[in-house]
Amino acid sequence: MARDGKSIHPKEGQFVAALAKGLGVLQCFSPSTPELGSSEIARMTGMPQPTVWRLCSTLIQLGFLVVVPGRQTMRPGISLLGLGQAVLSGLPIGELALTDMQSMASRHEGAVSLGARDGLSMLFLQRCQGSAILVADLRVGSRIPIATSATGWAYLAALDTVARNKLIAELSASLGTQWSMIEPKLAAALRQFAKQGYVVSKGSSNARINAVAVPVKSPDGSVILSLSSAGISEIFQGDKLARLGSELKLLAAKLAPLLSFQRVT
Numbered sequence: 001m002a003r004d005g006k007s008i009h010p011k012e013g014q015f016v017a018a019l020a021k022g023l024g025v026l027q028c029f030s031p032s033t034p035e036l037g038s039s040e041i042a043r044m045t046g047m048p049q050p051t052v053w054r055l056c057s058t059l060i061q062l063g064f065l066v067v068v069p070g071r072q073t074m075r076p077g078i079s080l081l082g083l084g085q086a087v088l089s090g091l092p093i094g095e096l097a098l099t100d101m102q103s104m105a106s107r108h109e110g111a112v113s114l115g116a117r118d119g120l121s122m123l124f125l126q127r128c129q130g131s132a133i134l135v136a137d138l139r140v141g142s143r144i145p146i147a148t149s150a151t152g153w154a155y156l157a158a159l160d161t162v163a164r165n166k167l168i169a170e171l172s173a174s175l176g177t178q179w180s181m182i183e184p185k186l187a188a189a190l191r192q193f194a195k196q197g198y199v200v201s202k203g204s205s206n207a208r209i210n211a212v213a214v215p216v217k218s219p220d221g222s223v224i225l226s227l228s229s230a231g232i233s234e235i236f237q238g239d240k241l242a243r244l245g246s247e248l249k250l251l252a253a254k255l256a257p258l259l260s261f262q263r264v265t
Contacts, residue, residue: 011035021047025055026064026080035073089102093225096258100251105130108244110231111138114216115151120145120174122151122226147171147182150201150213154226156186157193158215198245203233212238212245216252218259225259227252 028036028044038056042049056074059065063079093114101112105128112130117120121143138144146152146167156164168186172179188200201211213228229244230236236244 021045021051022055022059025059026076029076035068035071035075037073047152066082079117093125093255093258095126097227097251097255099127099129100254102128102130104128104229104244104247104251105187108229108231108240110229110236110244112227113138113151114228115144115155115226115228117146117155117193117224120146120171122146122155125225144205147175147179148201149228150189150199150204150211150230151226151228153186153189153199153201154193154213154228155224157190157196158200158217158226174261196242196245197249200241200245208233210241212236212241212248214245214248214252216255216259223259225255227255 024045024047025041028041033040036044038049038053041047041056042145045052047055056065060067060074060077063077065074066077067074072171095236097114101114105112107130109130112128114126115124117123122145124138124140124142124144127138127140129140144151146155149155159167172183175182185201185204189201193199198212198214201213203210205211208228210233211228211230216225216227216265217223227248229248
């Protein structure tokens with residue numbers, strides 16, 4: 001039985017009914033139902049309670065479920081978490097972020113990008129567009145300069161002081177006389193990040209495009225990505241940029257724990 005009580009149909013004799021039933025038990029657990037008793041699982045799956053208890057007993061012995069002390073309920077065990085980690089490590093962070101990024105891009109008719117540092121540039125790991133009125137040549141694999149992009153500024157903002165100063169020195173050396181025009185904008189962006197948790201770029205990379213960005217930092221600080229949203233300057237102004245900044249911060253908080261299972265180079 002599936003969680004909704006509907007039968008699962010075998011296929012060409014290869015279907016293992018006992019395995020399907022066991023997985024059906026595990027699927028009953030969710031953020032809204034983190035602890036369940038056998039009677040609740042029986043009701044959710046449509047299976048007889050003795051069958052449910054035998055399945056739960058097996059899952060407990062294997063570590064996929066644990067009994068909650070002092071209560072007649074169970075919750076997912078550490079072995080199940082291990083399976084989740086295997087799934088997360090097998091999927092690139094760009095794929096894990098895709099659905100949320102596309103939703104945001106479509107709602108705001110802009111572009112949403114996820115980038116990682118590559119030398120003195122930021123490399124797009126994922127990019128979603130919600131409007132055709134954007135720079136069409138930017139896609140997954142495209143690079144944009146750290147020095148002049150909101151994506152790059154957000155990355156810089158997340159670095160510790162020593163690492164940030166070192167990278168700024170590299171940027172300054174590479175840009176020569178151009179740096180005198182860029183440095184004040186970067187300094188303003190870093191001040192803004194300290195106050196609001198996001199950076200805004202108005203026409204820095206493209207005269208017609210405004211952007212807002214936030215860093216995405218793994219819990220141990222070993223991985224730093226940058227999440228940004230950009231759109232045509234006539235629309236991406238004032239309150240809209242502030243709303244986008246707030247949404248990006250929420251998405252970054254959602255993605256940050258997933259970086260513990262990623263290898264980003």
